[in-house]
Amino acid sequence: MKKLLVLLLLLAFSNHSYSQDYTPLLDYYNEWNLRFCFASICDTDLYYTNGDTLVDGMNYKVLDGYHYISRGFLLRENIPERKVYLKVILPSGISDYLLYDFSLPVGDSIDMKNPITPFPEDAGYFTVDSIIPRPLVDGNHYRHFYFSPSASNTVSTNNAIWIEGVGSMSIITAPSGDPDINGVGRVACMFKNGESFYSDLDIIDECEPLFILDTSSFEDEKNIVKAITTPSTNVYEIINIADITTIQLYNLSGVILESFENDNRDSISLNLNKYPSGIYILVLKANNNSKQVLKIIVA
Incomplete structure (x- = not known):
């Protein structure tokens, strides 16, 4: 009887720890x-x-x-x-x-x-x-x-x-x-x-916060390539691309849809209204042959 009582108490405590508290x-x-x-x-x-x-x-x-x-x-x-x-x-x-x-x-x-x-x-x-x-x-x-x-x-x-x-x-x-x-x-x-x-370290090497509270680090990094848009317009401004030579637009099936050459401009505007709603990938190639990918959404 005593063992049964202890078991019931343990089960009650376990259930309380998982079901009562909320994060x-x-x-x-x-x-x-x-x-x-x-x-x-x-x-x-x-x-x-x-x-x-x-x-x-x-x-x-x-x-x-x-x-x-x-x-x-x-x-x-x-x-x-x-x-x-x-x-x-x-x-x-x-x-x-x-x-x-x-x-x-x-x-x-x-x-x-x-x-x-x-x-x-x-x-x-x-x-x-x-x-x-x-x-x-x-x-x-x-x-x-x-x-x-x-x-x-x-x-x-x-x-x-x-x-x-x-x-x-x-x-x-x-x-x-x-x-x-x-x-x-x-x-x-x-x-x-x-x-x-x-x-989830199975899909990323390490987890480090980009922003630190209450410091000057709580700001966007400067001079990194970004895709900026107003929601629902499907017009993207790709900025900070002075070192980028080529921008290629792909769908998620890996099909290249468009390619854009950059002649030392710092930004370029892409109107994607002609494409169906979904996720698209921009592959940016730099002067040193390195590549960067940006994910964009067409609404």
């Missing part, structure tokens, strides 16, 4: 590194929260970096409900989305939305197949949510993964995104307040 997705400062590879060249997209704002009496984190540089993408978390929302403010209007619901039990489903991503915005319903606690960088266990399209879903075919405290293993605003390093990409590193929270 919020958003901290003071958050940084995600999305790793992707194309033609044996791998690179990392960076996105992060950069400041706070108040809208209609509610506090939001401003999502920045990657293709969120318009600062019109705002994240809000309801911690008691374990839900994360996105407000998108564009010239065309304002939209609100439920991105994550970490209160879902196994067997429940959620209507997934992927705003301003290469995935379907209305991705249909996904069902929670399993929730498995797994250790992250600090050694503590965090819930990993594994989803598959519900039987009624005629839009999506891929599975999706969320991690408590991290979000989607794909783009942060793509809860149903396919976390494929050879496609749109997969989260390799995630930092909270400059400290490593999640890392």
